[in-house]
Each structure stands twice: as C-alpha cells, then as structure tokens.
Amino acid sequence: MNCLKATLDKGGFFLMTMGKIKVMKKTIAQTIKAKEWPEKVVLAVSGGLDSMTLLDSLNRYRPDIDLVVAHVNYQLRGAASDDDEIFVRNQCQARQIPCYVKRVIAPGKSGVEAWARKVRYDFFDQVAKETGARAVVLAQHQDDQVETLLLQLIRGGLAQQKTGMMGQSDYYLRPFLDFSKEELKNYAKDDQVEWREDATNADPSYTGRNQLRHEIIPALATINAKAKEHLADFAKQEAVDQELLQDQAKTFLPVFQADFHQVPKPWWEKTILLWLQNQGIYQVKNGQMVAILSLLANDQKPNGQVDLGDGWMMIKAYSQVQLIKEEKTVKNDRKPEELVLKLDQWQFFDRGQLLWTQKRPQKADQALVLPEHLVGVLTLSLAKKDDRVPLKIGTKSVRRLLIDKKIPVTLREKTWLLKDQSQAVLAVWLGQQTWYLPAGRDRPNVAKQWLVWRIEEN
Incomplete structure (x- = not known):
C-alpha cells in the first residue's frame, strides 16, 4: 500500500512512502554496483546508522569486494563506547569480515573533535597499508557535507580551506554523499539493518555540529525547503573548483621551493598551503x-x-x-661553544666528525687543505660579533661575510670559525657541509695538512 504514514519515527524523520523507499534503495544499489571498486578496501565503521548501512549495502551488492573493517574506540562515553566496539566486532564476525580496532584516550577536553579526526584517519591509513587495501571507504552523506560547510564558514579563516567533500579524494571514497540521512535511515529500517545510537548526537548543546543539525539547518528549511540540498550542491562545486586550483598549484610547487619569486603572486597562497600540507601542516x-x-x-x-x-x-x-x-632545549644540556682539535684525533661536530691530519685523505673524504706549518692545537669556536676574517687587503666582519654569502639568519648563529694557535681565522663553517676560505689566508705551496670532515647520514 503506497500511503504516507504521517507520523515521526524516534529519530525525527518522516517515513517515506513504500514506493519512494523502493526507488531510493534501487538508487543506492545502483550506486554501489556501478562504482569501480578496488579489489580490497578498508571500510570505516563506527557502529552508527551511516556506516552500518554502508556495510550492509557493500556486503549485499558487491560481495566480490574484499572488505576490511576499521573501528576506533575513543572511550569518550564509558561503557557505551565499549558496547559500540563489541557491536561492530560481532557484526563483522557474523559476516566473516576482518575487523581492526584501535582504542585511544583523548589527551584533554579541548580540541577533541580535531584530535579524533586525526586519530581515525591515521588509523585507517595504517590498516590500509597493513592489509594491502587500495582505498578507504567512508559513510559521510549529504547532511555531513552541509554541516561541515557551515562549520567552516562560521569558524572563519582562509577561503581555500573551506572546501566541500568529494565522492573520491586521493584514495578516500564517499559513495553516500548524494544521499541524505533520512534516506539512509529508511533504507536501514526497510532492510532491518541494526545500528547503535550515540545519545550525545541528540543533544544540541553537546557540539556546534549538533546545534547546526537540530536547530540551524531546520530553521534554514523554513526559508527554503531545499536549503540543505542547495548547500550540499554548493559544497560539491566548491570541492571541484578547489581540486582544479590545487592541481595547478602542484605545477608551481617545484618552482616555489627553488625560488618563490618565480611563482606568480596570485598563486602564492594556494602554493604555500600545498607546500605546508605536504609537510604535515593542514590548518593555517x-x-x-x-x-x-x-x-x-x-x-x-x-x-x-x-x-x-x-x-x-x-x-x-x-x-x-x-x-x-x-x-x-634541556637545561644544562647546552652544546660547547668551543672545540679543540688535536692532530690525528677525531672530534664530533655538527652531525658529523672532524679530523686535523697530516695524512693524505681518502678519496671519499671531504677535506680542506690547511697551511703547512700549523702546530699545537686548532680551535673551532662559534663566531662572535667582533670576529673578523682576513681579506687580501684588510679584514671583514663575519656578520658582513654571512650577509654577502646570503646565509639565512637561522644558520648565522651556528657559524663556526676554525682558528690556529694565534687565533687567526683559517676557515669559516657556513653550515650545510660548506666551508669558506678567507681570501687573505696563506696558501700552502704543498699540501701537507688537511681538515677532514665526515657527515653522518640520518
């Protein structure tokens, strides 16, 4: 009987007509069947409605896919969190699907949402690597898309960091992005899919996302009944635009790293964000x-x-x-400001070792030829403001030398001077395995003494 039940279920959703449910289930089935799936995937399962519906549909419509389930127990809700874990394990066991579980404890009360997101994505990546899976499948849907977009806009920041989710980004797949929470719930009810309810999701004061879900988005629907769908469409369009911009920024990245002046200024911001993301910094x-x-x-x-x-x-x-x-830095663990080099005795120095020697270095060694009449000891000391290096005529301050050589400020305070017994500067260590030989230094007629250095590989 194709009639509308004018009642609300306990989740607050209008039950769809049986005809509409049939059409919606067919659409979900077609989405799952038609998609090109890798042979093996990791499916993120919390035990809630969304992920259990995805588990059921994948298991039902694509039995050829090798499924692996990953579940994170954040232990934020006491026994309820443990019950979620047990439920997911049992559901996987009933379907004969491998289940990987990670148990963690939040480091504090602030920033829990961002912390939890990083924990689960790191875990999903880890499981994919361990099992040889070629994709991670997430159950995020249309409502998640809208809530995420609104949260980004409300919190402010860079426009380029306010992007919607895509059905596929890298190896993360989101097959439910075009389906609403209501549609997934009706699918689950009709197919008698079991799931766990997180009681905190019903409390508007628990998180900003909850307040959007229960108060703000329903209010927007009073202005335009299709407000949620329009916001979701905008988020998808924005995600596509940002992906195109990121692809272009990738072409500028090698140039930016070599000389940022060579990148057109309008592309600096996008290229900088990509450069930082590649090094693990995602929020600026x-x-x-x-x-x-x-x-x-x-x-x-x-x-x-x-x-x-x-x-x-x-x-x-x-x-x-x-x-x-x-x-x-640990107190009382400061590095010495002066090192004494004795003939034929290795000395640890700047991630490597130094040797003053009168024996010809091996071909594999890096070496400086020193004046031939050196005696006693040599010293390596951190450069001071009043230190000067000899020129052919006169001297130059070490500070001016470093500026002329375009040595970054961060390396200048780590500049070392090699001096003989009379404190005459023989060479300047500029860092990054580079020595500078002062123009006014005596040049030996015959190489009889050397400074050898070996850098330890990380």
Whole structure:
C-alpha cells in the first residue's frame, strides 16, 4: 500500500512512502554496483546508522569486494563506547569480515573533535597499508557535507580551506554523499539493518555540529525547503573548483621551493598551503597567511620568519622558504661553544666528525687543505660579533661575510670559525657541509695538512 504514514519515527524523520523507499534503495544499489571498486578496501565503521548501512549495502551488492573493517574506540562515553566496539566486532564476525580496532584516550577536553579526526584517519591509513587495501571507504552523506560547510564558514579563516567533500579524494571514497540521512535511515529500517545510537548526537548543546543539525539547518528549511540540498550542491562545486586550483598549484610547487619569486603572486597562497600540507601542516590561520604573504612580498626584508604554532616556524631566506621545528632545549644540556682539535684525533661536530691530519685523505673524504706549518692545537669556536676574517687587503666582519654569502639568519648563529694557535681565522663553517676560505689566508705551496670532515647520514 503506497500511503504516507504521517507520523515521526524516534529519530525525527518522516517515513517515506513504500514506493519512494523502493526507488531510493534501487538508487543506492545502483550506486554501489556501478562504482569501480578496488579489489580490497578498508571500510570505516563506527557502529552508527551511516556506516552500518554502508556495510550492509557493500556486503549485499558487491560481495566480490574484499572488505576490511576499521573501528576506533575513543572511550569518550564509558561503557557505551565499549558496547559500540563489541557491536561492530560481532557484526563483522557474523559476516566473516576482518575487523581492526584501535582504542585511544583523548589527551584533554579541548580540541577533541580535531584530535579524533586525526586519530581515525591515521588509523585507517595504517590498516590500509597493513592489509594491502587500495582505498578507504567512508559513510559521510549529504547532511555531513552541509554541516561541515557551515562549520567552516562560521569558524572563519582562509577561503581555500573551506572546501566541500568529494565522492573520491586521493584514495578516500564517499559513495553516500548524494544521499541524505533520512534516506539512509529508511533504507536501514526497510532492510532491518541494526545500528547503535550515540545519545550525545541528540543533544544540541553537546557540539556546534549538533546545534547546526537540530536547530540551524531546520530553521534554514523554513526559508527554503531545499536549503540543505542547495548547500550540499554548493559544497560539491566548491570541492571541484578547489581540486582544479590545487592541481595547478602542484605545477608551481617545484618552482616555489627553488625560488618563490618565480611563482606568480596570485598563486602564492594556494602554493604555500600545498607546500605546508605536504609537510604535515593542514590548518593555517588567516593572520598567519597574511604574515607569510607580507614577508615574502617585502624585498626590503630578505630574511624573516612566521610562527605557525606548535613550535613550527616558516623561514624566509632570500629567495627560498623552509619549515623548521623548534626543539625544546634541556637545561644544562647546552652544546660547547668551543672545540679543540688535536692532530690525528677525531672530534664530533655538527652531525658529523672532524679530523686535523697530516695524512693524505681518502678519496671519499671531504677535506680542506690547511697551511703547512700549523702546530699545537686548532680551535673551532662559534663566531662572535667582533670576529673578523682576513681579506687580501684588510679584514671583514663575519656578520658582513654571512650577509654577502646570503646565509639565512637561522644558520648565522651556528657559524663556526676554525682558528690556529694565534687565533687567526683559517676557515669559516657556513653550515650545510660548506666551508669558506678567507681570501687573505696563506696558501700552502704543498699540501701537507688537511681538515677532514665526515657527515653522518640520518
């Protein structure tokens, strides 16, 4: 009987007509059947309605796919979280599907949502790698798309970081993006799919996403009944546009890393975001990006840095940029400011070793020829403001030498001077396995003494 039941089920959704349910189920079946799937995939299953419906439809309509389930127990809801885990394990066992579970504890009360997202995606990637799966399948749907878009807009920040989800991005697949929560629920009810309800999802005050779901989005529907569908369409279009922009930015990336001036300025922001993402930094605040762009555009300031938080610094050094992580120094664990080199005794130095020797170095060694009449000891000391290096006529301050050689500010404080017993500068260590020989230094007629260095590979 094709009649509408004018009642609400316990989840708050109008039950669809039996005819519409049949059409909707056929559409889901066609979506699952028609998609080109890898032979083996990881399916993220929380135990909730969305992921259990996806598990049921994949298992039903594509039995040829080798399924592996991944579940994360965040232990945020006590016994309820453990019951979710047990439920997922039992459902997988009944279907003879391998189930991988990760149990974690939140590090604190703030930022739990972002932390949980990183934990689960890292785990999904790990399971895919361990099992040889070629894709990770997620049950995100149309309502998730709309909620995510609105959250991004409300929280502010860079426009390029406000992008919708795509049905496929990298090796993540989202076959349910065109289906609403209501449609999935009616599918599950009609096929008697079991699922677990998270009681916190019904509380509008629990998260901003919950408030959007229960209060804001329904209010938008009073303005336009298709508001949710229109927002979802916009998110999909934005995702496609951002992907096209990112593809173009990828072509600029090698040029940007070699000399950012060679990249057209309108592409700096997108290229910078991609460059940072490739190094594990996915969120950049609007103020940070403004500071980065301002620094790169300022030709009067060849060196500078921008704090990206969590110890990360973006460094500008003339025409290049680099990302460094500031390491916390342990008190009373400071490196010596002077090293003494004795003849034929190796000395640890800057991720490697140094040797002053009168024996000809091996071909594989890197070496400097030293003046032939050196005696006593040599010293390596960190350069000071009043240190000077000899020129053919006169001297030059070490500071001016470093500027002339375009040594980044971050490396200047790590500049070492090699001196003889009279404290005359023999060579300057510029870092990055580079020595500078002062123009005024005595040149030996015959090579009799050498400074050999070996850099340890990481």
